[in-house]
Amino acid sequence: MKQDSELAIRVRNMSRTFGDKLAVDQLDLDIPKGTIYGFLGPNGCGKSTSIRMLTGLLTPTSGDIRVLGYELPRQAELLRTRIGYMTQKFSLYETLSVRENLDFVGQIYSLGRQQRRQRIDELLRLYSLGDHQKQMAGSLSGGQKQRLALAAATLHHPDLLFLDEPTSAVDPENRREFWERLFDLCHQGTTILVSTHYMDEAERCHALAILEDGVKRADGSPDQLMQDMGARVFEVSGDDLRALKTRLINQPQVISAAQLGTRLRVLVRKSEPQPQQWLQQQLLNQTSEEVRPSLEDVFVSCTGGHHV
Ligand SMILES: Nc1ncnc2c1ncn2[C@@H]1O[C@H](COP(=O)(O)OP(=O)(O)OP(=O)(O)O)[C@@H](O)[C@H]1O
16 A cells, blocks of 8 residues: 555546536546556547646536645646647647747746747757747647657646547557657656556556446556456367357356457356366357457456457
8 A cells, every 4th residue: 555645646436427418427536646547448448538637727516626736626626737739639739840839838847948949849859840940730630749748748747647538549569669758757757647448558558447337347467467367268269259259248147258260259257167177068169268458358358248
């Protein structure tokens, strides 16, 4: 159990409704300083709503929220300069150049002219945007826009950075590179909260929460989540996998059965006392072997397999 002073975010019972829609349902979070923490979940599960409440931009319906020691929403104004926030959509000015955009952000944070110039030069180097500084932001590639947005969100050296689905508009190579930069920031002491619906991205986080319908279904480090999962994972090969799948998914012992190339990946509930033997009895011309769980298996098992 971490002391409160070691936590960047401590939340109890955070909820938010929109009309009769419960978007976030009694969320508890303990996010240690200096870590990368993920929110993993499908569209509409409450990731953005949670992030907006933690930035102080959206008032919770109820809950006890402390971010960097500030009580929200009461002390939201004090928190403002200590955090950076990169939203899902590119939120900079498309008709301003790269340097003008950064300069504008620097002015918002009341940096002096000289200080702005120095910091912007540093960011342009760091994010490989020096050759594009006079280019209109709207004409940058997806990866360049994303780097510019990260430069803008970190211009004032925030202690805590919120990134809402930051890599949805970029290719895998840019995503990899982006994550390297996040680890650089984390190494320098920045705490990062990132939302995603990509499994590989969630797997890079130190710890994560799996959200569904506004509820936290599980949390912990990726390894811990895989260890504690309520299912055993098997891969079946052989003939007639489609028919086997149809049969298996109707059995109460099976959480999900999904085909991966020539294999059927089957999640059998741990409540079945002998999962391997049980599965063996269901097979005709097929063979099965137990495999290591992945984060996707964890996700499927704790969200009941509705999304896969
Ligand atoms: N301003 C709003 N008014 C009404 N309903 C809202 C509002 N904002 C969010 N919601 C609803 O709350 C739920 C959670 O939305 P939220 O945007 O937090 O999800 P998300 O996990 O971030 O998904 P996405 O990536 O699609 O934004 C959804 O059902 C959404 O329709």
